[in-house]
Every structure is written in structure tokens, then in C-alpha cells.
Amino acid sequence: MSEQGSAVDNEKRDLECPTLQEPSPEEEQLPPTARQEIGKVISTNYTSFMAGMNDAAIGVLIPYLQPAYNIGLMTVSFVYLVNFAGWxxxxxxxxxxxxxxxxxGxxxxxxxIQTFGYALMLWKPPFPLFAAAFFFTGMGEAFQDAQANSFIITIRNPHRWLGLLHAIYGVGTVVSPLVANTMASRTPYWHYYYLITMCLGIINITLLAWTFRQGLFRPNVQGAKDTANSELKATLTSKTVWILNGFFLLYVGAEVTAGGWLVEFLVSVRHGKASRVGYIASAFWSGFALxxxxxxxxxxxxxxxxxxxxxxxxxxxxxxxxWLIPNIAANAVTVxxxxxxxxxxxxxxxxxxxxxxPKELHIGALGFTASLGQAGSAAFPFMTGAVASKAGVEVLQPIMVGLLVGIAVFWALIPKQKSYS
Structure with missing residues (x-):
């Protein structure tokens, strides 16, 4: 084999998915057991639950944030913009x-980072600091989302495990509005919701530290640091990756925009009572998880x-x-x-x-699309709030229709499958 061919092969090996966790010489005598792998699946699913608890709360809390800080929809929307910067x-x-x-690691x-964000929120600080905390929750959630997906995709029958991972996210989005709405409607301490998430975040850190303790804070593959730049460059120059980014960006934008502005729409346009229609957000997220x-x-x-x-x-x-049926009960069913x-x-x-x-780009592509795609969860809710502050919350409906059409366009552009696994 030529030296050039050997170099190419070596580069490919360096780029291969580090989530497979090739052991160091000291660890070769300690291969991961089934119990350890199950523990990692449980802990990564818990991070997904935490993400759901984070993403679905703000939409329910918007009607309480506004009077608490004496701010309008445009100002509230900045929490989504800051969150986008973190992602x-x-x-x-x-x-x-x-x-x-x-x-x-x-x-x-x-x-x-995510738990630090909750520590800033829980005491109801001045609004600029409260909004700034969303940078940390966004960044922390993004790191976890990218790594959880990259790990789960290496398990046998990944379509099932990915479905479960993101269904657990859905469970978090169901629980979150129930807890947040109950606290906000029955007590003046709506911000104590973030005390709950901070405590759950501490459990998250502990669980991850225990299940990933073997080789913790060490690169998964020897030489991974040296190939990080080339992997990122290859990912950024892939046309397919960018098409998928567009699909994920619009999809996550639609998902969180619908859930995030649903309650405000039902209160402002359908004239529902916030303490009651707040639970309809859980109907949306329940269908989502199921x-x-x-x-x-x-x-x-x-x-x-x-x-x-x-x-x-x-x-x-x-x-x-x-959009067209002005009935809260019917809206609950359709959503x-x-x-x-x-x-x-x-x-x-x-x-x-x-x-x-290609397989050698899986880790880069999964991490990049998971993180950048999820940025839609902040960008489009912010855009909706910014437009709604001028034109009213009715703009939610045409924006949602546009997002769904856009998703269809990007899905049509995705190349047909050919297995690289």
C-alpha cells in the first residue's frame, strides 16, 4: 500500500465515531459490562428528560413573567434569543x-452549565440577569443533547433507542407545564420552578458522573484532539449535513414555537383563563411524547x-x-x-x-446538527414573540403553517438512503 493511501486510512480511523469509546491500554482488561451500558442509557435518557423540563416551562410562565417584571412580549422574547446564542x-x-x-466529560x-443557569433564575433576579441565564441553560442542554444522541446511535437498533430517548424528552415536556402552571397559578413564587430544576440538575450531574466514570474526562479516541478541526471542516462542507440542519432547525423551531406560545395564544386570542389553559400545553406535549x-x-x-x-x-x-376553529376544547384535541x-x-x-x-462523519454531523438544529427552539420562538409584540399573537398560526411547509421542502431535498453503517 502506498504512503498516501496509508495516510488516508489513518485519517479515516482518527475520524471514526469516538462514542464507541476505544479503550486505552490500561482499560483493555476492563471492557464495559452490560450493566454499565444500561447505566449510560439511563443517564442519557435522564438528560433528555431534563431538556424537556427546560424547554416546555417558559411558554407556560410567560403570562406570569410579564406582570412580575412589567415587560411586554418583545422583551420576554429576548430569553429565546439569549437561549439561541447558547445553542x-x-x-x-x-x-x-x-x-x-x-x-x-x-x-x-x-x-x-445548565444547572448553573437554574441557580441564577431561581431567586427571581433582575430581568437582564434572568434572561442571561438562558445562555447557560441553552449551552448546557446543547452539549448534552449532542453527546446523548451520539452515544445512543451506536446501540443496536438505534431507531428504537432514539425513539425512546426523545420520548423521554417528551415526558419532561409533559411534566414541566403541569408543575410550572400549578406553582405559578397557586402561589406568587413561579420562579421556584427553577429551584426544582436546579435540584434535578444536581441529580443529573451525579448520575452522569457515576455511569460514565470509566475513562472520565479523557478523549474517547487517542489523537481525537488533533483531528477535531478536520472533522469539523468536513462536517461544515457537507451539503447533506446542511440540508439536515435546515430540516432540524425548522422542525425544532415549529415544535417549541407551538408549545411555547400556545398558552399565550389561548389566553389572548381565545380568551381562556391562564390557570386552566396552561394545562393544554401538556396535551400538546403528551401527544408529542406518545x-x-x-x-x-x-x-x-x-x-x-x-x-x-x-x-x-x-x-x-x-x-x-x-387556526380556523375558535373553540378551546377543539383546539386542545387538534394540538x-x-x-x-x-x-x-x-x-x-x-x-x-x-x-x-459517511460513518467517519457521524460524530461531527450528529453533534453539529443536534446543536445547531436545536437552535431553532430559540430562534423561531423569539421571532414569533417579536412579530407578536407588533401584530398580536395571532401570527402564531401563519408562522406555524410556514414552518411545516418549510420542513416538507427540506425533507424532500434530503438524498435517498444508502447505508454507511
Whole structure:
């Protein structure tokens, strides 16, 4: 073999997914046991639950944030913009951080940053500091999301495990509005919700530290630090990765925009009572979580490409019904069905990514698309709030329709699957 060919092979080996955790010579006598792997699955699922607890709360708390700080919708929307900055920062630094401290180290670092954000929020600081805390929760969540997905995708039958991982996220989004709305509607201490999330965050740090203790804060692959730049460059120059980024950006934007502004829409436009319609957010997220579990096998059996288009058609119909039927009970039903059919998009998209992107780019592509795609959870809710502050919350509906159409366009542009696994 020529020296050039050997160099190429060596570079490919260096780029291969570090989440497979190639052991160091000292660890070769201690291969991971089934119990250790189960522990890692549990802890990464818990990080997903924490992400759900984070993302679904702010939409329920908006009607209470405004009078507490005496601010309008435009000012409230800045929390989403700051959150976007945190996600964006993580999307470009994730590969470098992971190359230095490994999967477990990056997960723990993310959990610590996220928990620090909650520590800033829980005492109801001045609004600029309260908003700034969302940078830390966004960045911390982004690091964890990227690494959790990168780890889960290495397990056998990843479409099932990804469905479970993101269904657990859905469970967090169901629990979050119930807890936040109950606290905010029955007590003047709505900000104590973040005391709860801070305590859960401490559990998250502890659980991750225990389950990823073997080789903690060490690179997963020897020489990963040296190849981080080339891996990031290869990821950023992949047309397929950018198409998937567009799909994830719009999808996550639609998901969090719907859940985040749903309560405010029902209060301002449908004239519902905040303490009651706040629970309808849980109906949306319940459908969302259930869809990720119930549709995982159906989607895989009948083909991911085909079924996402079917789900999009149903989701668009539900969104139009929600818009055009001025009845809160009917809105609760349609938004639940909407959540059910858009729920599988994220895990399905990640699974498809592993089939159309070369294996040596999996870790970079998964981390980058998970982080940058999730930035839509901040960018589009901010845009919606900014427009709503001028034109009213009614703009939620045409924005949602536009996002769903945009998702369909990006999904159509994704190349057909050819396995690289």
C-alpha cells in the first residue's frame, strides 16, 4: 500500500465515531459490562428528560413573567434569543470539547452549565440577569443533547433507542407545564420552578458522573484532539449535513414555537383563563411524547422518507383546524394530534442522518446538527414573540403553517438512503 493511501486510512480511523469509546491500554482488561451500558442509557435518557423540563416551562410562565417584571412580549422574547446564542455557541465548540474531555466529560460539563443557569433564575433576579441565564441553560442542554444522541446511535437498533430517548424528552415536556402552571397559578413564587430544576440538575450531574466514570474526562479516541478541526471542516462542507440542519432547525423551531406560545395564544386570542389553559400545553406535549414511542416501528417498517410526508400532511391539517376553529376544547384535541404526528421527526431525522452521511462523519454531523438544529427552539420562538409584540399573537398560526411547509421542502431535498453503517 502506498504512503498516501496509508495516510488516508489513518485519517479515516482518527475520524471514526469516538462514542464507541476505544479503550486505552490500561482499560483493555476492563471492557464495559452490560450493566454499565444500561447505566449510560439511563443517564442519557435522564438528560433528555431534563431538556424537556427546560424547554416546555417558559411558554407556560410567560403570562406570569410579564406582570412580575412589567415587560411586554418583545422583551420576554429576548430569553429565546439569549437561549439561541447558547445553542449556537455549543454547536461550533462541541467537537473540540468532546475531543478533549470525551463523551462523559462533555455530558457532565453540559449538565453543570445548565444547572448553573437554574441557580441564577431561581431567586427571581433582575430581568437582564434572568434572561442571561438562558445562555447557560441553552449551552448546557446543547452539549448534552449532542453527546446523548451520539452515544445512543451506536446501540443496536438505534431507531428504537432514539425513539425512546426523545420520548423521554417528551415526558419532561409533559411534566414541566403541569408543575410550572400549578406553582405559578397557586402561589406568587413561579420562579421556584427553577429551584426544582436546579435540584434535578444536581441529580443529573451525579448520575452522569457515576455511569460514565470509566475513562472520565479523557478523549474517547487517542489523537481525537488533533483531528477535531478536520472533522469539523468536513462536517461544515457537507451539503447533506446542511440540508439536515435546515430540516432540524425548522422542525425544532415549529415544535417549541407551538408549545411555547400556545398558552399565550389561548389566553389572548381565545380568551381562556391562564390557570386552566396552561394545562393544554401538556396535551400538546403528551401527544408529542406518545407519537415518538407509538410511531417508531411503524415509521421504520414503512420507510422513514414516505412516512414523514404522511405525518406532515396530517400535521398541517391539524394546524389549519386549530387556526380556523375558535373553540378551546377543539383546539386542545387538534394540538394533541398535531404533537403526536410531529413527535417522531427529530429521532427519525437523526436515524436517517446515519444512513446518508459517511460513518467517519457521524460524530461531527450528529453533534453539529443536534446543536445547531436545536437552535431553532430559540430562534423561531423569539421571532414569533417579536412579530407578536407588533401584530398580536395571532401570527402564531401563519408562522406555524410556514414552518411545516418549510420542513416538507427540506425533507424532500434530503438524498435517498444508502447505508454507511
Amino acid at each position: 449556537l455557541s455549543a454547536s461550533f465548540t462541541n467537537i473540540h470539547v468532546c475531543s478533549r474531555v470525551g463523551t462523559g 462533555t455530558l457532565i460539563l453540559g449538565a453543570m 407519537g415518538r414511542v407509538a410511531l417508531a416501528e411503524v415509521t421504520h417498517r414503512w420507510g422513514e422518507r414516505r412516512m414523514i410526508f404522511v405525518y406532515l400532511a396530517i400535521a398541517l391539517a391539524m394546524q389549519l383546524m386549530f 394533541c394530534i398535531l404533537g403526536f404526528f410531529i413527535g417522531p421527526f427529530y429521532p427519525v431525522g437523526l436515524f436517517v442522518l446515519t444512513k446518508i452521511v
